[in-house]
Amino acid sequence: xxxxxxxxxxxxxxxxxxxxxxxxxxxxxxxxSGIISIGVSGGSMPKVFSKAFxxxxxxxxxxxxxxxxxxxxxxxxxxxxxxxxNLGAYLKLFPEELHEIFVPFPYHKDVRHSAxxxxxxxxxxxxxxxxxxxxxxxxxxxxxxxxxxxxSIFPGRERLEKVNELNWVGAVSExxxxxxxxxxxxxxxxxxxxxTAFIISGRQKAEIVRGIWHRDFKYPAxxxxxxxxxxxxxxxxxxxxxxxxPESGSESDSTPPPLG
Ligand code: 6PG
Numbered sequence: 001x002x003x004x005x006x007x008x009x010x011x012x013x014x015x016x017x018x019x020x021x022x023x024x025x026x027x028x029x030x031x032x033s034g035i036i037s038i039g040v041s042g043g044s045m046p047k048v049f050s051k052a053f054x055x056x057x058x059x060x061x062x063x064x065x066x067x068x069x070x071x072x073x074x075x076x077x078x079x080x081x082x083x084x085x086n087l088g089a090y091l092k093l094f095p096e097e098l099h100e101i102f103v104p105f106p107y108h109k110d111v112r113h114s115a116x117x118x119x120x121x122x123x124x125x126x127x128x129x130x131x132x133x134x135x136x137x138x139x140x141x142x143x144x145x146x147x148x149x150x151x152s153i154f155p156g157r158e159r160l161e162k163v164n165e166l167n168w169v170g171a172v173s174e175x176x177x178x179x180x181x182x183x184x185x186x187x188x189x190x191x192x193x194x195x196t197a198f199i200i201s202g203r204q205k206a207e208i209v210r211g212i213w214h215r216d217f218k219y220p221a222x223x224x225x226x227x228x229x230x231x232x233x234x235x236x237x238x239x240x241x242x243x244x245x246p247e248s249g250s251e252s253d254s255t256p257p258p259l260g
């Protein structure tokens with residue numbers, strides 16, 4: 001299925017498009033039952049996502065916040081006070097009374113220990129639907145790097161350090177993007193998401209947008225396409241040059257190669 005494509009000329013238009021998307025998905029998910037699990041990424045996303053999400057939710061009457069849980073798709077293995085903490089960045093942007101909707105990140109010096117405890121938290125706080133023992137999170141918001149990484153899954157390092165008994169989360173000790181120690185959802189878990197959205201801006205990422213659109217699986221970001229096909233791209237005009245002719249391509253239903 002061809003991804004939904006949203007091209008924005010500026011931050012204002014991007015925010016408008018994101019609000020429409022979040023409102024549409026949240027309204028649908030609120031009509032279902034259970035916890036609504038929303039995974040977000042770091043880097044430049046905290047500002048962009050928080051602005052849209054807080055605006056949309058401020059307009060939903062009698063919103064039952066107990067049903068909304070936000071978690072980090074990937075996290076740097078640092079204390080929450082550290083400036084590199086993704087969760088820390090989001091908590092600075094959300095009002096205190098909403099901090100309880102975030103899944104805690106259990107920092108330990110040993111990143112494998114953090115990964116183990118983080119997966120237990122995801123299980124405990126999100127109680128997600130599962131398929132083949134893999135969580136099916138409701139919404140994921142992903143960024144990409146110019147190298148084609150997404151979350152903390154880097155080209156040529158798609159196979160994460162396996163932490164026994166874990167299926168959803170993996171540990172990274174030598175991330176090419178600082179800081180080196182990270183915890184991240186596995187590709188398999190990302191591919192099982194119900195709704196996946198990429199938020200991508202800048203000319204330096206146009207090649208990766210092209211790779212996602214044309215399923216160029218040398219990029220982890222392209223391998224992150226959801227199995228069920230619900231993929232939405234939010235790209236600015238600079239990043240959109242990667243798909244000069246959005247009408248073409250992307251029909252093929254090839255799925256990402258399984259991790260060797
Ligand atoms: C992280 C991120 C990472 C990020 C991309 C894009 O914790 O570093 O989750 O995957 O999304 O590197 O970052 P920018 O949006 O800042 O370019």
